[in-house]
Amino acid sequence: MPIIDTVPAYLVSRANDTMEATVGPPDFSTSYTSTTLTSIIACAIPMIALMFLAGISWVYHHSLQNPKAINKASGYQLQRFAPLFYIFIVLASLAEVAISSWLLLQWDYHHNYPNPRIRAGARYLLFTACWTTATASIFSFLFVHPRWSRYPISSIGSQALWVLVTWIIWIVGSGIVNAALPSLLVKGSCMNIIYCDQVRSLFGKRPLILQYPIDSVALTLSMAVMIWRAWQSTRDVLHTPNTPVK
Structure with a gap:
């Protein structure tokens, strides 16, 4: 006579309840909170950008009314x-x-993050972006303002140090994200990766060609410009004729 396995009814009921809780729709409060915070981000970021543009515009017009003394044409281009x-x-x-x-x-x-490393990388990039936003805003006001630009913190050396430090932390963050999702950022595959386009947007939508955020590329170009300016200044000093003292 065959033996029929029987499962108690309360265990079947508990299993069904667990399955329904797992595959059921998301909690309304969680969805509402997520949507609300998304709306706050969508409103706050443009407002911060407009405030910065208004401030830098005011400082720039103030500098036009009180121009700084510039000796070289390269200095004029840099100021511009x-x-x-x-x-x-x-x-x-x-x-x-x-x-x-x-x-x-x-x-x-x-x-629903792909793996813990990509979440850690996104957190690091968020910190780096906040750092860059705050410090670049400060340096922009210091550089443009005719009086503040005379302070030592506004010198080319201070700006070069800031560019180097910021460039390093951007490269580190890019490496973390690249290592976390090599299939997306190296091979360009979005398979089993949710929010694929948003992750691509962290890298300017061009992961196959440009595997670093656009900020790190801009900072690299700025370092090249500063090296060129330093070389040009050194060349001018070395080629300045010595005027004999009478």
Whole structure:
């Protein structure tokens, strides 16, 4: 006579309840909180950007009314184009803040991050973007303002040190994210990766060609410009003729 395995009814009921809780729809409070915080991010980031643009515009107009004494043509070009570099860095960093904070928000509330390393990398990039936004904003005001630009903190050496430190932490963050999702950022595959386009946006939507955030690329170019300026200044000093003293 065959033996029929029987399972108690209360165990079957408990298993069904567990399965329904696992595959059921997301909690309404969690979804509402996630949507609310997303709306706050979408409103706060543009407001911060507009406040920065208004402030740098005021300082720039003030510098036009009180121009600084510039001896060389290269100094005039630097004074003209450096504010554009700082504006670009600040706006790009704010975009990184928005994207990384949104990703972390979704991953924390829905628990659907690909792996713990990518979440740690996104947190690091969020910190780096906040650091870059704050410090680049300060340096932009110090550089443009006719009186503040005379302080030692506004010197080329201080800015070069800031660029180097910021570039290093961006490269470290990029390495963490690249190592966490090699299939996406190296091979370009979005298989089994949720929020794939948003992760790509951290790297300027060009992971196959540009595997670093746009901020690190801009900082690399700025370091090249500073090296060129230092070489040019050194060359001018070495080739300055010595005037005999009578």
